[in-house]
Amino acid sequence: MTSITSAPARAATASPPSSPGRRGPKRTWPLVLLLLGPGAALIVLFIIVPAVYGLYLSFTNTQLTGFAARNPQWVGIDNYTYLLASQDFLSSLGQTGQFVLFSAIIGQTVLGMVAAILLSRPWVRGKGLFGAAVLMPMIVPEVVASLTWASVLSNNSAGTLNRLTGLFGADPTAWLQVVPMVSIIIVNVWRGVAFAMIMFQAALEDVPAELIEAARMDGARALQIFRHITLPLIRGPVFLYLLLTTISTVGVFGLVYFLTQGGPGGATRLAAIYIYERALQFAQIGIGSAASMILLAIVLVLGLVYVRLAKVEV
Amino acid sequence: MKRTPVIAALMATLVAAGGLTACSSSSGDGDAVTISIMETKQIGIDAVKKLIPGFEAEMKKQGKNVKVKLVGDVLTDPQFVTKITQQFIAGEAPDVIDLGDSMVPGFAGAGYLTPLDDYLDKWDGWDHYFPHIQKAMVRQDGNIYALVHDSGVQNFFYRKDILTQDGIDTAQPKTWDDMISRLEQVKAKNGDLPPIVIPAGTAWGGGSWGEGFQPILAGVDQNYYSLKTGKWDLKSPGWEQTFDLYSTLTTKGLLPVQDLENPNPWEPTKYDKFPAGKLQVAAQGTWGWKFDWGPNGATPIDGLETKVDTWQYPAMKSGGETYGWSGLGSSYGIPEKSEHKDEAMLLAQYLSSGKPLAQVLVASGAAPVRDDIADIKPFADEPKLVQAGKDLASSLYVPTGDGSEQIAQAVANATELILQGKADGKEAYDSFVKNATDLLGPTLVK
Numbered sequence: 001m002t003s004i005t006s007a008p009a010r011a012a013t014a015s016p017p018s019s020p021g022r023r024g025p026k027r028t029w030p031l032v033l034l035l036l037g038p039g040a041a042l043i044v045l046f047i048i049v050p051a052v053y054g055l056y057l058s059f060t061n062t063q064l065t066g067f068a069a070r071n072p073q074w075v076g077i078d079n080y081t082y083l084l085a086s087q088d089f090l091s092s093l094g095q096t097g098q099f100v101l102f103s104a105i106i107g108q109t110v111l112g113m114v115a116a117i118l119l120s121r122p123w124v125r126g127k128g129l130f131g132a133a134v135l136m137p138m139i140v141p142e143v144v145a146s147l148t149w150a151s152v153l154s155n156n157s158a159g160t161l162n163r164l165t166g167l168f169g170a171d172p173t174a175w176l177q178v179v180p181m182v183s184i185i186i187v188n189v190w191r192g193v194a195f196a197m198i199m200f201q202a203a204l205e206d207v208p209a210e211l212i213e214a215a216r217m218d219g220a221r222a223l224q225i226f227r228h229i230t231l232p233l234i235r236g237p238v239f240l241y242l243l244l245t246t247i248s249t250v251g252v253f254g255l256v257y258f259l260t261q262g263g264p265g266g267a268t269r270l271a272a273i274y275i276y277e278r279a280l281q282f283a284q285i286g287i288g289s290a291a292s293m294i295l296l297a298i299v300l301v302l303g304l305v306y307v308r309l310a311k312v313e314v
Numbered sequence: 315m316k317r318t319p320v321i322a323a324l325m326a327t328l329v330a331a332g333g334l335t336a337c338s339s340s341s342g343d344g345d346a347v348t349i350s351i352m353e354t355k356q357i358g359i360d361a362v363k364k365l366i367p368g369f370e371a372e373m374k375k376q377g378k379n380v381k382v383k384l385v386g387d388v389l390t391d392p393q394f395v396t397k398i399t400q401q402f403i404a405g406e407a408p409d410v411i412d413l414g415d416s417m418v419p420g421f422a423g424a425g426y427l428t429p430l431d432d433y434l435d436k437w438d439g440w441d442h443y444f445p446h447i448q449k450a451m452v453r454q455d456g457n458i459y460a461l462v463h464d465s466g467v468q469n470f471f472y473r474k475d476i477l478t479q480d481g482i483d484t485a486q487p488k489t490w491d492d493m494i495s496r497l498e499q500v501k502a503k504n505g506d507l508p509p510i511v512i513p514a515g516t517a518w519g520g521g522s523w524g525e526g527f528q529p530i531l532a533g534v535d536q537n538y539y540s541l542k543t544g545k546w547d548l549k550s551p552g553w554e555q556t557f558d559l560y561s562t563l564t565t566k567g568l569l570p571v572q573d574l575e576n577p578n579p580w581e582p583t584k585y586d587k588f589p590a591g592k593l594q595v596a597a598q599g600t601w602g603w604k605f606d607w608g609p610n611g612a613t614p615i616d617g618l619e620t621k622v623d624t625w626q627y628p629a630m631k632s633g634g635e636t637y638g639w640s641g642l643g644s645s646y647g648i649p650e651k652s653e654h655k656d657e658a659m660l661l662a663q664y665l666s667s668g669k670p671l672a673q674v675l676v677a678s679g680a681a682p683v684r685d686d687i688a689d690i691k692p693f694a695d696e697p698k699l700v701q702a703g704k705d706l707a708s709s710l711y712v713p714t715g716d717g718s719e720q721i722a723q724a725v726a727n728a729t730e731l732i733l734q735g736k737a738d739g740k741e742a743y744d745s746f747v748k749n750a751t752d753l754l755g756p757t758l759v760k
Contacts, residue, residue, distance in 0.1 A: 061755070064399050065420030066716050067455075068755070082752065088727075155576070177575050263517050264575030265734045280396045281519075282723055282753075283420065 051296075058290035064283035072286070079290035089291060091266065092274035093298070096250060099185060099270055104249040105242060107189035112196020112241075117226075119197070120204045131197075138194035146258035149187045153259070176260050180268045184256050191255065192248075196241055203237035204230065239310030243303055250299050271295050346379040349654045350408035351661060352387065354394045357605060358412055358644075359386035361677040365670045369661055380657050383408075391417075392519050402426035405651040409658035415462055415642035416524050416718060422459035423716045427647045429457040433659045439667050442684040444707065450642055454544040454715035460645035463666040464680035466600035467705045468529050468639035469624040470510075473594040480504070486636055487628045490559060497568045500594050508570040510595040511583040514560060514729040515574045522729055523722035525597060529639035531556045532712050534630040539714045545760040546717055548747045555630060557746065558739030560732050571733050585613040595625075599641055600702040604679025611679075619698065640709030643680050675699060681706050717758040724750035 058079055062072040083089045115134050119127050137145060152160040155174035162172040175183050207230055215225045231238070253272040256262070262269035262277065269277075271291065279288025353359045366382045373380040385408045389397065395417060401407040402421065413421070421427050434440045440448075447465065451458045477484050480503040487493040500509040513526030531538065535552020539545075563569045570593060573582040584606055587593035598606070607615040607622070615621060626636040646662035648655055664670055666684075672693035675682055681702040687693055688700055714721075728746035731737035737745060751759055 063424070064403070065424045065426075065719065067423035068716075068757075069424035155582070174572060174576070176577070177572055259577075261517065261577040263577055264572075265730050266516065280399070281392050282719060283395075283399065284753075 054289045054292055057285055058293045060286045062285040062289075064280075064285055066283070069283070075286065079287050080294070083287065083291055083294060088266065088269075089271075089274060092269045092271045093295075095181070095267070095269060096271040096295075098181060099188070099252070099256075099268075100246055100249045103185040103188035104192060104245040107185065108192040108196045108245055109238070109242065111189060111193045113200050113238075115193065115197040116200035116204055119201055134197055135194045137191045142254045143258065145187070145191055146255055149183075149190075150259055153183055177264045180260050180264060184259060184268055187255060187259065188249065188252060192245060196245070199237055199241045200234065203234040207233045236310050239306050243306040243310075246302055246306070247299055250295065346381050347654055347657050348381045348383055349410065349652075349657045349661060350383040350385050351410040351412070352385040352398070352408040353412050354387055354389040355605075355678070356388055357610075357677050358674070359384065359388070361674045362412075362665065365665060365673065368670065369664045372664060373657075373660065378657070378660075380660070382661060390519075391521075399426075402649060402651070405649075407649040407651070409648060409652045409654050410661050411647045411649070412644055413460065413647055415460065415645045416520060416722075418460045418645060418647065419453055419715045419717075420719050421647065422453050422455075422457070426650060427459040428650045428652065428655055429459060430461060430648070430659065431458050433663075434458060434461070437663055439663060439684070442686045444683055444685060446707070446711065447642070447683040450711055450713045451645075452541075452713075454541060460647040461662050461666055462642050462645040462683050463662075463671060464643040464675055464678060465683045465706055466641050466643050466680050467702050467709050468525065468597065468599045468641050469626055471588075471596050471598040471602050471622055471624050473588070473591055473621060474623040475621040476500075476504070476591050476594050484623065486625050488636065489632050489634065490628050490630055491632075493625075493628045494562065494566065494568065497563075497595065498566065501568060504592070504594065506567075507592060508568055508573075509593060510563070510568055510597075511570055511573070511579075511588070511593055512560075512563070512597045513574075513579070514569065514726075515579070515733045516726045516730045517575060517577055517579045519726065520719070520722045521580075522726040523718075524641065525599065527556060527560075527725045527729065528712070529597070529627055529641075529710075530559060530630075532639060532710050533627050533634070533637055536710070536712050539712065540760070541713055541715060543760070544715055545758055546721060546750070546754060547760040548750055549760075553746065554739060554743040557728060557732065557742040559630070560729055561737075561739035561742065564732050564735075565738075569733070574733055589613045589615050599643075600681050600699065601643070601679040603696075603698045604677070606679075608679060638705050638709040640706050640711040642683075642711070644678075717754045720753035720758075721750055724753055 059074060059076060060072045061068060061075045061078075063069045115130075118124055119131055124130070140148070153175040154160075154162065155172060155177065156162070157166060157172045159172065159175075161175060162170075165173065211229055211233075212225055215229050220228070251272055252270065253276060256268055256270055257273055257276070260268045262273040272295075275288050275291045275295070278284050278291060351362060353362050363384055363386070366384060369382060370380060387397075391414060394413070398407060398411060398413070399421075402424075403426075407426075418427070447462060451460070451462055453459055472484070474484055477500065480500065482496065482499050482503065487496055497509050501507065512530075513521040515522060518526065531552045534555050535550050538547050538550040538552060540547070560569075564571065570583060570587070573579055573587070576582050583593055584596055584598070584602075588596050589607060596602070602622075603618065604611055606612050607618050609618075626638050628636055646665065648658045648662065652658055665674060668687075669690055671682065671684075672687055672690040674680075675687065676692045676696055676699065679699065681699060682688065682693070683706075688703055693699060724746050727749055728737070728742040731745055732739070732742050
């Protein structure tokens with residue numbers, strides 16, 4: 001089983017005491033404080049405090065504009081009940097689910113695995129070129145990636161995709177309006193496949209070659225070897241990747257907002273875009289914060305499920 | 315103790331950093347006061363840039379050493395609102411902000427803008443403002459928070475050249491029935507393509523309300539908001555009639571639904587198809603003559619004034635009057651947290667008067683909100699703008715207050731349902747009432 005154990009825990013269990021005696025801990029605490037203090041302070045300042053403040057805001061009717069902004073009131077769970085009965089919010093959660101499922105869990109994972117397996121084959125030529133091509137989308141800044149895809153999917157005849165389909169006599173299509181969800185799923189798969197490939201490639205390298213060889217000698221076919229030997233051995237990294245990609249994909253904003261702004265007609269209004277619209281465009285910080293908290297709770301539950309399934313120690 | 319020097323060093327670093335930050339915001343030019351002005355449209359940036367030296371010279375004449383820093387940042391309205399709201403809260407907003415008048419109630423209500431009443435009482439230019447414009451600037455708490463410097467009359471711009479070529483009557487349509495009949499003829503003659511754009515749906519943002527729905531609503535109903543009570547009357551009869559009209563236009567294939575669903579719906583409609591003559595009618599303010607289709611506009615139309623003309627809004631029913639919708643355009647606001655309010659107001663007054671104002675109006679294609687500009691060049695050389703200034707006095711305008719952003723959102727959502735074919739006029743109205751009631755809360759609804 002692959003296990004990922006936090007560094008401090010490992011240090012605590014693996015390191016022998018360097019200076020046995022009662023005064024040891026007293027001597028080391030300034031160093032520990034010095035090493036961990038800045039990081040802990042940053043986490044408290046930029047993650048814990050804003051999160052707690054966000055939680056507080058979610059129970060108020062805080063607005064950024066209008067007369068109500070002057071005197072925010074405590075409204076209890078009103079924002080939560082409003083959101084959980086709001087068709088728009090529930091729809092945005094559903095769209096986020098679709099987006100995560102098809103772009104991250106299926107698209108990136110499957111294509112990343114295929115790319116990793118291909119690159120691990122000794123007979124494959126041009127691995128460097130192939131690897132670089134797959135890695136390119138990951139290193140391109142988000143705004144450049146968005147611009148690139150806006151150009152590819154442009155609705156006029158100069159758009160790259162329309163030029164290609166035009167070769168077959170097709171009329172220009174407004175891809176981002178006709179198939180908006182499919183479009184953003186493809187873009188996100190393109191963007192995230194490299195990270196999946198890197199993680200799976202590293203995991204595949206840890207699979208003992210002799211096991212594969214033994215299975216092959218026993219007459220197992222490639223698919224059987226992958227299913228019954230390789231996959232169980234890399235289950236930990238796969239679930240860890242799924243955990244990470246789910247969290248990051250739930251939070252995808254810029255890439256989609258630039259391409260569709262959540263449209264047309266809210267067809268790609270992912271939860272992150274819904275929160276942005278509510279909190280910043282419509283200045284309803286209280287409702288935006290409550291929506292963020294609901295999303296956070298969903299991600300936490302998903303994370304726990306992944307960790308349980310993978311039995312990964314995080 | 316070894317900790318003391320470390321703490322001291324940290325404190326010294328923090329103090330030094332604080333000092334450096336403070337230095338960066340002060341002027342290095344003797345006792346000069348440096349104020350900043352924010353412009354978010356390229357035309358405004360270019361126009362104000364040329365006027366700053368004149369203001370600084372004028373201040374020098376008055377014995378004041380005032381420098382102006384132009385913060386030019388081309389932004390869409392939603393981007394601007396997001397950015398400036400954060401700057402207001404952080405106390406980092408520029409001293410003068412050129413903002414759309416529709417944004418003023420929200421910012422004023424939140425206390426981000428300083429009241430200008432005392433300044434205006436002492437300013438001789440204030441007496442030249444049209445009385446109905448002065449009245450429209452007053453917010454629900456009785457104060458004025460932003461100095462409107464331009465305006466426009468919203469009408470329907472139409473491609474006169476194409477309609478004439480198609481043999482279609484170009485006289486003013488008297489009612490919406492006339493207008494729809496005219497649009498159906500245009501559609502039939504032009505490849506069955508939708509002929510009219512009226513802002514609608516969520517992609518157009520606040521424009522779906524301010525430039526699309528509200529001008530039509532005001533033609534049938536002017537009691538949907540009460541300045542006295544500060545409440546919105548969602549049961550006022552005009553709402554449903556206007557949603558019905560949107561529904562009719564959509565079901566008859568007269569509105570370009572797919573283009574309205576584009577993330578930037580003004581691009582395929584106003585900047586692409588209207589100049590190309592593939593869309594023949596557009597709800598549009600006076601600034602269309604310059605900002606959109608003028609020689610230096612977003613997408614110039616050669617021979618604009620011969621190819622394009624305007625219709626007023628038709629009456630909803632027979633016997634009603636046609637009308638132009640008077641939209642307050644842009645205004646100068648001064649943040650409550652500004653440290654140089656007096657100097658900022660001087661700049662706002664300078665840009666809102668005489669030749670500087672005439673230049674800005676011509677650059678943006680807007681009508682003046684005061685009575686002493688019509689004869690000042692270069693404005694005097696622009697007959698369409700001069701006419702718009704005259705039309706302004708007879709145009710409709712319904713001032714609104716707190717909650718207009720929420721109403722705009724609810725209207726955008728409801729018209730979106732119509733565009734998507736998910737609701738007819740009645741269903742869209744019902745959805746609007748529910749949505750608007752949720753968003754406005756109990757205190758803002760009658």
